[in-house]
Amino acid sequence: MGAGCLVLAAAGSQLRNNESAPQRQALELPPFTASSITIEQDVREYAQRLETAYQLSPEKAYTYSNYILESAEYSDVPKELLAALIHTESHFRDDVISVVGAVGPAQIMPQLWNAACGDVHEPRTNILCAGVVLQHYKRRFCADDSAPYACALSNYNVGPGNLRRRPDSSLAAANRYLNKMSNALAVYDEVMVDLSMEREPIILADVW
Numbered sequence: 001m002g003a004g005c006l007v008l009a010a011a012g013s014q015l016r017n018n019e020s021a022p023q024r025q026a027l028e029l030p031p032f033t034a035s036s037i038t039i040e041q042d043v044r045e046y047a048q049r050l051e052t053a054y055q056l057s058p059e060k061a062y063t064y065s066n067y068i069l070e071s072a073e074y075s076d077v078p079k080e081l082l083a084a085l086i087h088t089e090s091h092f093r094d095d096v097i098s099v100v101g102a103v104g105p106a107q108i109m110p111q112l113w114n115a116a117c118g119d120v121h122e123p124r125t126n127i128l129c130a131g132v133v134l135q136h137y138k139r140r141f142c143a144d145d146s147a148p149y150a151c152a153l154s155n156y157n158v159g160p161g162n163l164r165r166r167p168d169s170s171l172a173a174a175n176r177y178l179n180k181m182s183n184a185l186a187v188y189d190e191v192m193v194d195l196s197m198e199r200e201p202i203i204l205a206d207v208w
Contacts, residue, residue, distance in 0.1 A: 042069060046079065053188045054087050064092055064105075067127040075131030081149060082106075082131060084184035085156075088177070094123045106130035130156075150178055 043065045050068075051061035064086070072079035089107040090096040102109050104126035113120055117129035134152050141160055142151035154174035155163060162170045 049188070050083060054083070054092060056092055060092060063123075064127075067105075067124050070124070071127045071131035074128060075135045077131040077134050078149075080185060080188055081134075081181075082127065084181050084188060085130060085134075085153070086127065087184045087187075088180045108133070153178060153181060 043062065046069060047058070047061040047065035050056055050065055051058055054061075056064070064083075068079050068082050068086070071077070071082055086092055086105045089102075090105045092105060094105060096105070096107065097103050098107055100109075101111070103121055105123055106126050106129070108117070108120040108126050108129050110120050113129055113133065117132060118125045120126045120129050134149070134156055137155040137160070138148045138152040141155055142148040145151040154171075154177070157177040158170045158173050163174065
């Protein structure tokens, strides 16, 4: 497997090894200091990929390209993963509110993350926060997992407490979510091939 590959695989091993639910802890994150200035060529090239992969208007693709590249740079989460997450969560809509109160393109819970991230109703902050949250979950709960991003996505979707208090139903829900993410990533890879872009493919292994 190449160094650039992203694996969505059996992420539940670390969860099953934990017998007790973690205690809720206050989360302290650094303030956002990522620059709003990104190299224009990179933004336009990535906007082309988003436009083709996810059927976005040129204007929306350009706007989201800025947001995603900035979030990826700040959080060190792959831009492809962030794009697939936004497609899965909201289909790139700014003003979506879920039945449980999650908001914005990446469906962030304001009551959980506003203190750390700022106003997550604002799309750029919402997507910056998504990268920070995924990286936090990856480091906090998934460092020893064989597929840390799949593990982090599972925590993102159903919540760390639910994964440990109600593992059977939560793991089933997380598995469905990972399958949706896998499909969104597969669409992106097809576009990369069509555009003849030189990039190692994202490897999609079996989830639970």
